[in-house]
Amino acid sequence: MRIPVATYRIQFNSQFPFNSAKEITNYLAELGISELYASPIFQARAGSSHGYDIVDPNQLNVELGTQEDFVALVEDLKKYNIGWLQDIVPNHMAYDSQNKYLMDILENGGNSSYTNYFDISWNSPFASSQEPILAPLLGQFYGDCLEKGEIQLQYDQSGLSVNYYSLKLPVNLESYAIFLSRNLGELARTLGRKHPIFVRLLGVLYMVKNFPQDTHPNQRQDQIDFVKGLLWELYTDNTEVKTFIDDNLKLFNGEPGKPESFNSLDNLLSQQFYRLSYWKVGAEEINYRRFFTVNELISVKIEELKVFKNTHELICSLVKAGHFTGLRIDHIDGLYNPTQYLERLKEQVDDTYICVEKILQPREDLPGNWPVQGTTGYDFLNYVNGIFCKTENEEAFTQAYYNITGWKTPYEQTEKDKKHLILERNLAGDVDNLAYLLRKISSKYRYGNDFTINGLKRALAEILTRFPIYRTYIDQDGITDNDRTYTQDVIEQAKAHLPFLNNELNFIEKLLLLEYDDSLTEAEKEQWLYFVMRLQQYTGPLMAKGAEDTALYVYNRFVSLNEVGGKPDQFGITKAEFDEFNQARQSRWQYAMNATSTHDTKRGEDIRARLNVLSEIPEEWESQVKKFSEINRTLKSRTDKKNVMPDANDEYLFYQMLIGALPFVEHEYEDFYTRLKDYLLKAIREAKVHTAWLRQNSIYENAFIDFASRVLEPSDSNQFLQEFIPFQKQIAYYGIFNSLSQTLIKITSPGFPDFYQGTELWDFSMVDPDNRRPVDFELRRDYLKKIKEKSQTDILQLIEELLASKEDGRVKLFLIVQALKVRTTYVDVFQxxxxxxxxxxxxxxxxxxxxxxxxxxxxxxxxxxxxxxxxxxxxxxxxxxxxxxxxxxxxxxxxxxxxxxxxxxxxxxxxxxxxxxxxxxxxxxxxxxxxxxx
Missing domain, CATH: 2.60.40 (Immunoglobulin-like)
Structure with missing residues (x-):
């Protein structure tokens, strides 16, 4: 097995394809990188900026280059002995017209060859439903979109399709009869009923109306292609038929302002295997599993062996060919059976390095039976960040937060409240589905016969929101001691909070612990296990959306700690705790990844390093923020005496991000201010207090952005900037040393260091998409070349020069180069x-x-x-x-x-x-x- 020495994460997209990466292979080698760590490179939705919205896992993304371009990059990397660690996405694919598997299902329903490819209600063994698959992809209510003429029926060689802007969905062949029967009499009068062309069209219509339903999917597809081919031939070869079809298209597509003119299209849409709807419907009514709460990403049933083999065909072939030397598994917690998946993957790729994107809470460990080498490093990130937060100042910092904002709700309660919010507003449909399944199980037993859907939903909501970790891993092999403890603790807390639902909670506990009664049949045991494994798939998304994407934007006591996998209420850690973590990691997961910035982190590593300086000076920080607030008091918007925008909590976040992310050089301020305002807009929508993605409050949003613009207005009379800039520069100065310390610890701790693209210089990026901005590799290549040249002549003089101009980031690059030399030379020591x-x-x-x-x-x-x-x-x-x-x-x-x-x-x-x-x-x-x- 090839163990990475150091990885460098690249975000591939159309602006940075394979050929662009080929141009920096020499740079990566000179830097000391052993592995290119690539974002998903498989065929994604057109224009994808990140690659996680895959439409075909067995094709390379054409926007990244050709097969030849890919092979040329691989060969160039091999020339420098650089491996390839590939990020793969087993959990989901894009709900998109380019997804041929999904489009086949939407066209053929249960007769599709790919029916069991996706996690939709049709595939549930115990609560299946043949209702149309929800397509919550419309920008407004279905009726509005329809009557505005935004939903259009179109025809081409592939057949009839339903189109909504770039979305193109197929029409099932059986419903062609509705379309072809319209105005058929007029065509008969034009051509004559015995005209060969008309007779052929009647033949097509007859085949459509009498299409066999019990044929093999492959035979069905052959027949569909045959019928569509006949119709296309008639359309292209005969003017009258072309006019007939074109006129029908115009008729079906209606006329805005005349609602009744859309009745035909509405009727046609009602006959499909899918149901077009407003995207917000997905929050409350959903019959397929999504990635978190993203309607446009539909989950794959990777637990089906056929699906696993098909979707991993290219991945495994590239591993066997030596092109991929390692795999990174995205969102392992989303899978129905993660252990089974990893075991199957291991069988296919044999002795290949594998790490998983798994968010571990403090003191949580990976399942010991997973055949992997470790995590992608969020656990390390939070530990290394914690040792630069001065723990003894927690009380003073908490008091400052309260004095300035009035906030006094503990983080634990904030997280729980926000999880409830997500359940109610974003995952209500998912909880409904679990509750109906649970009701079906409980109704079979006398002690569960009286349970109501409402009671079960409340009990499930309480359990889901109280899980302190992302998920448990109970499966057909039973339950571990750790998972048993987590489950029992959660149930006990839920009982204390909802004593009137003790019976329901007792029953759910029995299910979750798989305490089967002797009277249960094997089928009933399977149903219990299915419910447990389904429920486990939702604690992760709830933690991610409730904690990561909501609570971390609300609880702003000290945002350096508000990171993926972090606990903002844990105000730093001791050196002893850090040592304990590293010793445990070295003994069990010594080949795990050490990350400090990723494509998913809430803020760049050097922002956190700066902000940690504030933990050393809580009194001075409080004094400064009070000055800032007083200076800017008149710049806020007011609807009345009490309603001031932005509120104190959002203003407090604003000052922290300004401290942490302000560039060193003044000529970058203007661009930064634009980026900061984009970040603030995202942050307050994620917080879901005054505005949200689902219910945008333009009044509050505009007030906050206007406030930021006024505060940052560059002028000699700007009193705030005169007060702020000297203080910020002081914090930034100390932050440099924190950054250097953090960087060296990452490189030399157990595990191996990962560098997110561009972070070899100062990284003041904010949350995505800000951290996916293009990287100036030409500048970095030039810096590296000069550093290497000067280090060969007089290294102390070079160091003196780097420290004197530390704002340009070369001092960090120098440290990385020097430390990675040691990492490579002493590889056995570190591994x-x-x-x-x-x-x-x-x-x-x-x-x-x-x-x-x-x-x-x-x-x-x-x-x-x-x-x-x-x-x-x-x-x-x-x-x-x-x-x-x-x-x-x-x-x-x-x-x-x-x-x-x-x-x-x-x-x-x-x-x-x-x-x-x-x-x-x-x-x-x-x-x-x-x-x-x-």
């Missing part, structure tokens, strides 16, 4: 070595994080500073004994006494301890390597 926490002594012991990696006779030591506002003034550097005084690192007996700092090239001597001031003489962080035998 298989022992993690040793190092004890720090002296006056500033709490300001240093240090640990060693030891393997055989080789060792490395990582030393980074933190909490520097109390040690140095802005403009000073955390270097030398004049700063660090007697602060020293105790060395364990198993490590060497002779060291070289791989970053500066300087030799360091030690006798049972390292003086921090001696080690950090020239650069703010250090990575020591031992010299065996010296």
């Amino acid at each position: 298989d070595g022992q993690y040793l926490p190092l004890e720090v002594e002296g006056q500033f012991k709490d300001h240093i994080v240090a640990f060693a990696m030891v393997h055989n006779n080789q060792s490395t030591i990582t030393i980074v500073p933190r909490f520097l506002t109390g040690l140095i003034q802005p403009g000073q550097y955390p270097l030398g004994t004049q700063v660090w005084n007697d602060t020293a690192i105790k060395l364990p007996s198993e490590v060497s006494s002779a060291w070289t700092d791989a970053i500066t090239g300087q030799t360091v001597k030690a006798d049972k301890q390292l003086l921090v001031g001696d080690v950090l003489q020239y650069f703010p962080v250090a990575l020591l390597t031992n010299n065996p035998g010296k």
